[in-house]
Amino acid sequence: xxxxxxxxxxxxxxxxxxxxxxxxxxxxxxxxxxxxxxxxxxxxxxxxxxxxxxxxxxxxxxxxxxxxxxxxxxxxxxxxxxxxxxxxxxxxxxxxxxxxxxxxxxxxxxxxxxxxxxxxxxxxxxxxxxxxxxxxxxxxxxxxxxxxxxxxxxxxxxxxxxxxxxxxxxxxxxxxxxxxxxxxxxxxxxxxxxxxxxxxxxxxxxxxxxxxxxxxxxxxxxxxxxxxxxxxxxxxxxxxxxxxxxxxxxxxxxxxxxxxxxxxxxxxxxxxxxxxxxxxxxxxxxxxxxxxxxxxxxxxxxxxxxxxxxxxxxxxxxxxxxxxxxxxxxxxxxxxxxxxxxxxxxxxxxxxxxxxxxxxxxxxxxxxx
Amino acid sequence: xxxxxxxxxxxxxxxxxxxxxxxxxxxxxxxxxxxxxxxxxxxxxxxxxxxxxxxxxxxxxxxxxxxxxxxxxxxxxxxxxxxxxxxxxxxxxxxxxxxxxxxxxxxxxxxxxxxxxxxxxxxxxxxxxxxxxxxxxxxxxxxxxxxxxxxxxxxxxxxxxxxxxxxxxxxxxxxxxxxxxxxxxxxxxxxxxxxxxxxxxxxxxxxxxxxxxxxxxxxxxxxxxxxxxxxxxxxxxxxxxxxxxxxxxxxxxxxxxxxxxxxxxxxxxxxxxxxxxxxxxxxxxxxxxxxxxxxxxxxxxxxxxxxxxxxxxxxxxxxxxxxxxxxxxxxxxxxxxxxxxxxxxxxxxxxxxxxxxxxxxxxxxxxxx
Numbered sequence: 001x002x003x004x005x006x007x008x009x010x011x012x013x014x015x016x017x018x019x020x021x022x023x024x025x026x027x028x029x030x031x032x033x034x035x036x037x038x039x040x041x042x043x044x045x046x047x048x049x050x051x052x053x054x055x056x057x058x059x060x061x062x063x064x065x066x067x068x069x070x071x072x073x074x075x076x077x078x079x080x081x082x083x084x085x086x087x088x089x090x091x092x093x094x095x096x097x098x099x100x101x102x103x104x105x106x107x108x109x110x111x112x113x114x115x116x117x118x119x120x121x122x123x124x125x126x127x128x129x130x131x132x133x134x135x136x137x138x139x140x141x142x143x144x145x146x147x148x149x150x151x152x153x154x155x156x157x158x159x160x161x162x163x164x165x166x167x168x169x170x171x172x173x174x175x176x177x178x179x180x181x182x183x184x185x186x187x188x189x190x191x192x193x194x195x196x197x198x199x200x201x202x203x204x205x206x207x208x209x210x211x212x213x214x215x216x217x218x219x220x221x222x223x224x225x226x227x228x229x230x231x232x233x234x235x236x237x238x239x240x241x242x243x244x245x246x247x248x249x250x251x252x253x254x255x256x257x258x259x260x261x262x263x264x265x266x267x268x269x270x271x272x273x274x275x276x277x278x279x280x281x282x283x284x285x286x287x288x289x290x291x292x293x294x295x296x297x298x299x300x301x302x303x304x305x306x307x308x309x310x311x312x313x314x315x316x317x318x319x320x321x322x323x324x325x326x327x328x329x330x331x332x333x334x335x336x337x338x339x340x341x342x343x344x345x346x347x348x349x350x351x352x353x354x355x356x357x358x359x360x361x362x363x364x365x366x367x368x369x
Numbered sequence: 370x371x372x373x374x375x376x377x378x379x380x381x382x383x384x385x386x387x388x389x390x391x392x393x394x395x396x397x398x399x400x401x402x403x404x405x406x407x408x409x410x411x412x413x414x415x416x417x418x419x420x421x422x423x424x425x426x427x428x429x430x431x432x433x434x435x436x437x438x439x440x441x442x443x444x445x446x447x448x449x450x451x452x453x454x455x456x457x458x459x460x461x462x463x464x465x466x467x468x469x470x471x472x473x474x475x476x477x478x479x480x481x482x483x484x485x486x487x488x489x490x491x492x493x494x495x496x497x498x499x500x501x502x503x504x505x506x507x508x509x510x511x512x513x514x515x516x517x518x519x520x521x522x523x524x525x526x527x528x529x530x531x532x533x534x535x536x537x538x539x540x541x542x543x544x545x546x547x548x549x550x551x552x553x554x555x556x557x558x559x560x561x562x563x564x565x566x567x568x569x570x571x572x573x574x575x576x577x578x579x580x581x582x583x584x585x586x587x588x589x590x591x592x593x594x595x596x597x598x599x600x601x602x603x604x605x606x607x608x609x610x611x612x613x614x615x616x617x618x619x620x621x622x623x624x625x626x627x628x629x630x631x632x633x634x635x636x637x638x639x640x641x642x643x644x645x646x647x648x649x650x651x652x653x654x655x656x657x658x659x660x661x662x663x664x665x666x667x668x669x670x671x672x673x674x675x676x677x678x679x680x681x682x683x684x685x686x687x688x689x690x691x692x693x694x695x696x697x698x699x700x701x702x703x704x705x706x707x708x709x710x711x712x713x714x715x716x717x718x719x720x721x722x723x724x725x726x727x728x729x730x731x732x733x734x735x736x737x738x
Binding site: 003004005006007008009010011012014026027028029030031034039040100101106125126127128129130131132133134135136137138139246247248249275304305306307308322323 | 503506
């Protein structure tokens with residue numbers, strides 16, 4: 001079969017923007033944190049070109065928030081991640097790999113500090129809420145943990161500043177990367193963060209209250225008509241070019257942050273109290289034996305990767321590709337995979353076993369964009 | 370838009386049977402525990418009629434197993450559920466509501482006791498693994514918790530005994546309801562349990578090792594040709610008629626087991642050590658103020674429920690419908706919902722706000738089948 005249909009029920013939750021998304025040109029969805037996430041509007045390639053030139057509004061409500069409140073909130077947050085949060089201030093939103101006791105990735109959320117005793121953890125596709133609730137119960141921490149009615153809406157693309165400034169005011173231009181400001185919309189203050197799952201720049205607006213969803217969506221589209229604003233979504237091609245990892249695709253509980261190339265977000269020595277510290281201190285010293293790399297896969301356009309493609313070097317298995325797409329801008333199949341250290345140097349030639357046959361490929365230390 | 374397409378990636382995991390399912394007449398999927406779950410083959414109605422008369426093979430690999438091993442396994446299992454597991458024996462598989470510290474449902478798995486210090490928890494759609502790992506870490510329990518390579522394959526329908534007997538031997542007929550036997554297939558022993566997500570009878574075979582998936586699938590189809598065996602899946606209509614609840618659809622973390630009509634699976638007084646015991650002891654005494662009911666909704670066939678339909682009685686909000694489908698056998702729209710005690714008596718007339726307008730409906734204490 002080719003692309004299957006998706007059965008939608010209450011369990012694949014709607015978002016505050018679903019009616020607007022459905023009324024537009026949406027073609028396909030995935031399910032992410034038990035919620036609908038659009039994946040294609042015009043076509044993956046049309047969306048890609050438009051994203052790199054204009055501005056898009058993305059329903060990323062599926063980046064659910066876990067709110068952690070209470071006297072032990074700061075202690076718990078540091079338990080969750082090997083990133084040192086000792087000097088984290090309000091107004092910051094930090095990318096925080098979160099691991100289990102063996103150092104295996106459980107999620108790679110963005111953590112927002114809202115107050116000394118209040119955080120939001122904006123999660124990738126796993127029920128991190130359950131891990132946090134389990135820890136809190138087991139350790140008798142004085143915190144409340146819950147999923148509030150907060151739905152991020154991303155504004156991405158080179159014209160994002162212009163669009164968001166028209167709705168939230170010129171001060172949005174001063175928001176630094178991975179910082180947020182509290183800005184008013186219809187009399188309520190929303191977190192407006194300079195962040196997002198693309199390399200094209202932009203913002204994520206944490207819509208605090210479902211009732212604000214459609215008014216904000218409509219305000220953005222009304223304000224951006226001359227900017228050719230369109231509904232969009234995380235773009236498969238662009239995110240692979242940018243080597244933006246996807247939890248569940250490019251990394252799982254099998255992998256340490258170091259394998260995922262996220263070592264720079266780990267200050268395990270300083271992150272006293274973090275779960276998995278013993279395991280990660282060792283990995284930090286010895287280094288991983290395999291690591292995330294970008295690859296270019298030769299030949300014509302492949303069917304996008306929907307599983308694991310084995311990678312071979314000198315006839316031996318040396319890794320796997322977990323995401324791939326045809327890149328119009330680079331005129332090759334771009335890919336993300338985990339490669340053993342024997343073959344991870346820049347420019348190494350390997351072979352990838354794809355559903356369309358064996359293909360030669362080149363390993364890249366850096367991302368494409 | 371009508372039914373959207375589903376984008377399939379590694380994150381929406383394939384199963385050992387996906388190639389076989391795709392090679393058949395599958396029409397649609399959902400994503401369940403980050404894994405593909407087929408939802409329609411011929412049509413929901415065709416599948417329904419066939420299930421009630423013949424036998425189907427269902428890829429329910431998405432019922433992932435959580436394996437709990439170690440000296441504290443028994444203690445932990447009792448912590449997870451208000452069902453009294455004190456007398457649970459090997460060979461049993463028990464339906465076990467699992468709750469958080471407030472008594473809110475986290476999952477409604479089937480728990481299998483494989484040995485005194487080894488259990489499988491066969492989960493509905495939430496990362497219960499994360500809850501168990503968090504508890505185990507916080508409480509420093511001596512257990513290992515993991516997701517093994519075990520994928521259930523369900524054989525459901527009135528001819529299930531005949532089909533399974535042809536592949537696993539006549540002794541399958543002696544397996545009692547919610548019991549299992551270890552039976553050989555290709556030299557390995559598999560859990561064969563009399564259970565499944567339909568009221569038509571049948572088995573779930575816990576395929577322990579992905580390599581056995583296609584051989585077992587093929588053996589069942591070869592053995593059942595004259596029984597008109599077909600690929601199938603949990604059927605929306607049949608499961609609503611049978612009032613088989615779906616976690617995420619009919620109940621969430623908001624609900625206690627008592628609200629879900631699962632009070633008979635709670636022996637909270639005896640379940641010493643279970644998380645949420647304090648909260649549930651109170652609920653057990655006072656009873657819930659709303660509870661799961663079946664409903665029949667008048668008029669012609671409605672679009673199946675994909676969200677929450679408010680229920681009104683005497684002009685006031687008295688509940689919600691969370692699942693519905695047109696039943697050919699009962700010639701009405703069958704539904705499942707949560708109804709306040711003022712209106713939950715058998716035969717009470719209420720109104721349901723559907724996308725196709727307000728409809729009269731009747732509340733039923735018992736399920737249809």
